[in-house]
Amino acid sequence: MTDAPEQKVYNHKSSKTDAKRIVILKRNAEIIALRNAGLTTQQISDRVHIHRSEVCRTIKAYLAEIRAEGWHEAEMLRSRDNDTLDQLQAKYYPLAMQGDRKAGELVLKILTRRAMLNGLDAAQKLEIELPSDYDLIKKKYQELIERKARALMTVETTASEIDRDLLSYGT
Numbered sequence: 704m705t706d707a708p709e710q711k712v713y714n715h716k717s718s719k720t721d722a723k724r725i726v727i728l729k730r731n732a733e734i735i736a737l738r739n740a741g742l743t744t745q746q747i748s749d750r751v752h753i754h755r756s757e758v759c760r761t762i763k764a765y766l767a768e769i770r771a772e773g774w775h776e777a778e779m780l781r782s783r784d785n786d787t788l789d790q791l792q793a794k795y796y797p798l799a800m801q802g803d804r805k806a807g808e809l810v811l812k813i814l815t816r817r818a819m820l821n822g823l824d825a826a827q828k829l830e831i832e833l834p835s836d837y838d839l840i841k842k843k844y845q846e847l848i849e850r851k852a853r854a855l856m857t858v859e860t861t862a863s864e865i866d867r868d869l870l871s872y873g874t
């Protein structure tokens with residue numbers, strides 16, 4: 704047996720491509736690290752010695768990759784939760800249809816959760832009904848504010864008197 708060094712066979716073209724790819728990956732990692740450190744795209748461009756537009760493209764591609772991964776994970780979680788809701792609904796729906804009140808409430812909660820999970824609920828419209836004496840209350844507060852503003856401008860009233868008046872008005 705001879706202790707000859709092991710011969711490694713490299714594909715010359717592949718080695719150059721792999722080396723170039725490694726250099727680009729390292730550069731991209733440096734660009735992202737510099738951006739995360741708070742540098743502007745121009746500062747990164749100056750430091751890495753590439754055009755600013757290439758820095759922007761690298762950052763944009765990185766953010767798109769993160770969004771795609773996040774979207775995929777969110778879809779996986781949504782799918783798992785929908786499967787869980789399906790199992791629960793399959794178990795309690797027959798009981799609800801037989802008149803079991805608790806099962807019926809649970810099925811409604813399941814349906815509500817499914818609608819929220821999948822974005823099926825439309826935004827709810829809120830209608831706010833003002834009290835019938837709203838305009839009167841608004842006018843009284845406006846008068847109080849104006850009176851207190853005049854008092855402050857003429858320095859006739861101390862701050863503690865204003866606070867006392869405001870507190871007593873609310874009760």
